[in-house]
Amino acid sequence: AAGALLQRGRERYEAICTPCHGLTGHGDGMIVARGFPRPPSYHEDRLRAAPARTLVDVITNGYGTMYRYANRVEPRDRWAIAAYIRALQLSQGARVAELPGLAEKIPEERP
Template sequence: MSARRTPTGARAGWAWCALLALGLSACDDLSMRLQKRYEVYGRAALFPDGAEARTPPDGAVAVGALAREAALREAPPVDAALMRRGRQRYEAICTPCHGYSGHGDGMIVRRGFPAPPSFHEERLRAAPAGYVVSVITRGYGAMYPYAARVEPRDRWAIAAYIRALQLAQGARLAEIPGLAERLP
């Protein structure tokens, strides 16, 4: 016998590789997307109205919608963690227009986008935190709503941080704790 024999172990190894490759290709992203499914405007023989898009039954509530509603109504207690979160979200989402200190002079405003009002003007200093939450939720004039990108709790966190920015810009020296002792 001149043909070289493949050891049984190696053959089993190849078989496992082939199986693994088959398994992986069966559940790759593309084949998941190519399977049969309903489209929004397709025709379905299954339903009496022939439409694939279904209207949710009366009273249907999207998963998590009730919790989100409740979180919008109730302001969370303001603590250091909420402030840190508010600052992080504000700087990530709002600064391109409103600027880091809230004067309405963000980077894209300096390049021609309509300027928002300063958060330090009297009207917005007097507005309650819930007003900022509602502007984020519904938008305001030229500003788009950010409800899809900012969770309700984060909206409150941003509102708290904007309040801190307002206090920081308008604080009197006497209001800063321990300042007198530190001044020369």
């Protein structure tokens, strides 16, 4: 079920959120290149620490220059997007040494 939730979140995120937030959530979507204000990166400490409910509330009600998506994104999809944003935050902030069982499987570089 978690895999399906993340897959749905990814699909909805890529379709709805990437024009502003970019594929990896750094706030570097195509609208920024067209002169629109840059949204914050999901990888800022403040947004990493924010509860998932906050992400859902922002999707629902908008925030700053972000539009409300209450009439465009179903409630279950808002939660799926929030779950996917959490996965993006984890993937973008992960360090190989912190991933269980992975660091020791990567061969050391030889000079």
